Amino acid sequence: MKALPFVRVLTPCDRCAVRKTSLCNRVNVGLQKELAKLSHHRTYRNGETVLAEMEATSFVGIVVSGVLRMQKSLEDGRQQLVGLLFQSDFFGRVFGGLSDYAIEAASDVTLCCYERRAFERLTERFPELEHQLMLSTLNELDAARNWMLLLGCQTTPERIASFFLILCRRSGADGWTPGASLSIHVPISRRDVASYLGTTGETISRVIHEMTRKGIIKIRNASDFDVLNKRQLVTMSGRDDLAIRPPTAAHSGSASSF
Amino acid sequence: MKALPFVRVLTPCDRCAVRKTSLCNRVNVGLQKELAKLSHHRTYRNGETVLAEMEATSFVGIVVSGVLRMQKSLEDGRQQLVGLLFQSDFFGRVFGGLSDYAIEAASDVTLCCYERRAFERLTERFPELEHQLMLSTLNELDAARNWMLLLGCQTTPERIASFFLILCRRSGADGWTPGASLSIHVPISRRDVASYLGTTGETISRVIHEMTRKGIIKIRNASDFDVLNKRQLVTMSGRDDLAIRPPTAAHSGSASSF
DNA sequence: TGTCGTCTTTGTCCTGAATCAAATTGAGAT
DNA sequence: ATCTCAATTTGATTCAGGACAAAGACGACA
Numbered sequence: 001m002k003a004l005p006f007v008r009v010l011t012p013c014d015r016c017a018v019r020k021t022s023l024c025n026r027v028n029v030g031l032q033k034e035l036a037k038l039s040h041h042r043t044y045r046n047g048e049t050v051l052a053e054m055e056a057t058s059f060v061g062i063v064v065s066g067v068l069r070m071q072k073s074l075e076d077g078r079q080q081l082v083g084l085l086f087q088s089d090f091f092g093r094v095f096g097g098l099s100d101y102a103i104e105a106a107s108d109v110t111l112c113c114y115e116r117r118a119f120e121r122l123t124e125r126f127p128e129l130e131h132q133l134m135l136s137t138l139n140e141l142d143a144a145r146n147w148m149l150l151l152g153c154q155t156t157p158e159r160i161a162s163f164f165l166i167l168c169r170r171s172g173a174d175g176w177t178p179g180a181s182l183s184i185h186v187p188i189s190r191r192d193v194a195s196y197l198g199t200t201g202e203t204i205s206r207v208i209h210e211m212t213r214k215g216i217i218k219i220r221n222a223s224d225f226d227v228l229n230k231r232q233l234v235t236m237s238g239r240d241d242l243a244i245r246p247p248t249a250a251h252s253g254s255a256s257s258f
Numbered sequence: 259m260k261a262l263p264f265v266r267v268l269t270p271c272d273r274c275a276v277r278k279t280s281l282c283n284r285v286n287v288g289l290q291k292e293l294a295k296l297s298h299h300r301t302y303r304n305g306e307t308v309l310a311e312m313e314a315t316s317f318v319g320i321v322v323s324g325v326l327r328m329q330k331s332l333e334d335g336r337q338q339l340v341g342l343l344f345q346s347d348f349f350g351r352v353f354g355g356l357s358d359y360a361i362e363a364a365s366d367v368t369l370c371c372y373e374r375r376a377f378e379r380l381t382e383r384f385p386e387l388e389h390q391l392m393l394s395t396l397n398e399l400d401a402a403r404n405w406m407l408l409l410g411c412q413t414t415p416e417r418i419a420s421f422f423l424i425l426c427r428r429s430g431a432d433g434w435t436p437g438a439s440l441s442i443h444v445p446i447s448r449r450d451v452a453s454y455l456g457t458t459g460e461t462i463s464r465v466i467h468e469m470t471r472k473g474i475i476k477i478r479n480a481s482d483f484d485v486l487n488k489r490q491l492v493t494m495s496g497r498d499d500l501a502i503r504p505p506t507a508a509h510s511g512s513a514s515s516f
Numbered sequence: 517t518g519t520c521g522t523c524t525t526t527g528t529c530c531t532g533a534a535t536c537a538a539a540t541t542g543a544g545a546t
Numbered sequence: 547a548t549c550t551c552a553a554t555t556t557g558a559t560t561c562a563g564g565a566c567a568a569a570g571a572c573g574a575c576a
Contacts, residue, residue: 072407075498080410082403095393100400127385130392135353137395142358144402145340149330151409152338152456156563190524198410203563205525222524222572240333414533448554461533463555480542480554 012036016112022062022088023132031126038114038122044105051092053102059113060092066109067187070101071195081196082147083140084188086170090136094120106188151198154238159197160207161237164217168227169242182230186223211236270294274370280320280346281390289384296372296380302363309350311360317371318350324367325445328359329453339454340405341398342446344428348394352378364446409456412496417455418465419495422475426485427500440488444481469494 013036019025024035041064044050051057053072068085082101085091093099094116114122123130150159167184186193194201208225211217216233218226227233234243271294277283282293299322302308308326309315326343340359343349351357352374372380381388408417425442444451452459466483469475474491476484485491492501 070403072403074407074411074496076496078411080407082406093396095396101403127388130385130388134388134392134395137392137399138351138353141395141399141402144399144406145328145330145359147406148340148402148409149332149338151406152453153332153336195410200564201524202526202565206563209525238332238334458534459554460535460556464533467555 013039016064018062018064018088018112023090023129023136024062026132027126027128031122031129034122034126035114038118039112042111042113044109044111046105046107048105050103050105050109050111051099053100054098056097057093057099057116060090060094060116060119061111061113063087063089063091064110064112067106068109068111069104069106069188069192071104072101079195080198081192083144084196086187090133092116094123094133106192156197156199156203157207157210157236158238159199160204161211161233162239162242163193163197164225164227164233165230165237165239165242168230168233181218182227183220184225184227186225190222271297274322276320276322276346276370281348281387281394282320284390285384285386289380289387292380292384293372296376297370300369300371302367302369304363304365306363308361308363308367308369309357311358312356314355315351315357315374318348318352318374318377319369319371321345321347321349322368322370325364326367326369327362327364327446327450329362330359337453338456339450341402342454344445348391350374352381352391364450414455414457414461415465415468415494416496417457418462419469419491420497420500421451421455422483422485422491423488423495423497423500426488426491439476440485441478442483442485444483448480 013019013024013032016022024032027035039061042061044066050068063085065087068089068091069081070083070085070091071079071081073079084106085103091103091111123133150162154162164184167186168182171182171184188196190201190204194204197204208217208219211233212219214232216227216229216236218228220226230243234240271277271282271290274280282290285293297319300319302324311330321343323345326347326349327339328341328343328349329337329339331337342364343361349361349369381391408420412420422442425444426440429440429442446454448459448462452462455462466475466477469491470477472490474485474487474494476486478484488501492498
């Protein structure tokens with residue numbers, strides 16, 4: 001990896017909204033250009049399916065704007081949301097054909113896509129690319145196991161409090177400010193939250209109003225809240241680990257704490 | 259990657275019980291020798307901790323014999339088993355210091371270990387090694403999400419039936435033999451099964467005996483069963499996807515369907 | 517500004533599965 | 547063989563939270 005002469009490479013990517021934070025900014029310039037050549041944008045409306053469950057993955061990519069949900073379903077229609085993908089997160093199942101879950105637009109979205117096979121060939125030429133993928137996959141795995149803990153042994157109020165804490169963290173509420181109030185936005189529907197937390201919309205509604213009664217939060221509208229008392233929220237969640245920032249920013253991967 | 263002259267490289271690894279099926283057999287001979295130089299064995303007794311939750315990962319490796327459990331816990335002591343590792347499975351968190359979960363011996367185990375940093379340096383020199391890791395990490399991620407579905411929206415009897423089906427699959431019960439009976443062995447304690455399935459020992463006991471009453475299984479002893487009626491077991495699990503072998507063996511990675 | 521359709525909230529009921537407690541079985545040690 | 551301790555089973559009770567139903571709020575669109 002020798003030093004490159006200073007030349008400004010102007011591709012559409014330079015104007016990309018997620019350039020700064022996404023995978024493609026963490027690799028060398030040569031690879032960036034290759035990626036740029038391969039990329040194309042796609043847009044989906046809220047609710048549309050990007051890749052169906054058990055469908056062969058024809059492309060992978062990065063979320064430019066909006067939110068994607070990954071979800072699995074049972075024959076009888078029950079559904080579980082197994083992950084959310086935000087701006088600059090990588091999506092799609094590389095190396096191995098069919099994705100185990102559906103990817104759907106949880107809002108209107110714009111995606112920066114790469115044809116899957118071409119992308120995989122690129123990882124062969126550039127181990128660096130595979131390494132970045134590896135890092136974010138490991139983070140996703142940690143997140144998934146964290147969610148198993150939540151689904152497997154927390155009560156519904158605890159799950160909801162945990163979810164709110166994660167939202168706080170995402171809102172860039174750095175540090176620990178016990179007294180301060182913080183407004184957070186829930187970027188997905190009540191139904192999706194319910195499916196994510198393994199509960200029902202009705203129960204969420206009840207718990208949220210109970211939290212209001214206790215002065216932990218204030219409801220602005222169906223998807224915006226003020227957190228009035230973080231300490232209580234942490235107590236309610238039963239999880240000290242969610243009170244603080246991710247251990248070290250050492251995991252240089254993507255967000256995926258979700 | 260040029261052809262190598264035919265020389266028989268005899269290292270201790272050649273006698274290794276898991277040689278045929280583990281990661282180290284899926285890489286080229288040069289790398290195999292490097293790995294062999296780095297490896298050392300460790301043994302743990304049932305119940306001992308291999309790596310504690312939030313402890314810096316000093317080594318990674320492969321399970322030679324026995325079963326490891328990965329588990330997370332809440333401050334108040336509740337625990338969730340987030341994965342099991344069997345013979346020839348890779349364990350340990352590479353790239354990023356602390357592991358999010360504890361790794362404990364669920365039986366007496368023998369592990370083939372590599373000092374973590376040295377192993378990571380090897381992945382830099384041999385992208386092939388990182389690729390193999392990537393494949394098994396992706397499989398683990400799929401498995402984790404599959405488990406989220408189980409924990410998030412299946413009933414307890416469904417979970418137990420699903421668990422039994424997975425055990426059937428592991429027992430090498432290939433193909434779909436509706437009538438045949440198959441004996442399976444549960445390699446972990448009732449308590450671990452309960453923690454894995456997000457339920458309690460008592461409930462498991464009740465459900466298992468109910469299954470016996472219905473003629474779905476026969477209890478040999480606390481950890482051995484005969485499956486008498488797979489079709490009913492599948493019906494009970496509510497999951498057709500567990501009835502068949504993993505989609506294609508295309509995921510050339512490790513088992514990890516667990 | 518009114519109407520429609522969807523999303524959310526509230527009320528009531530009821531069941532699945534956790535909890536607590538006691539009896540039983542089993543495996544290892546002496 | 548028998549004792550001991552732990553693991554499992556069985557029983558009784560309780561309640562968290564799911565299901566169903568109906569009312570209310572909100573946003574889209576004309």
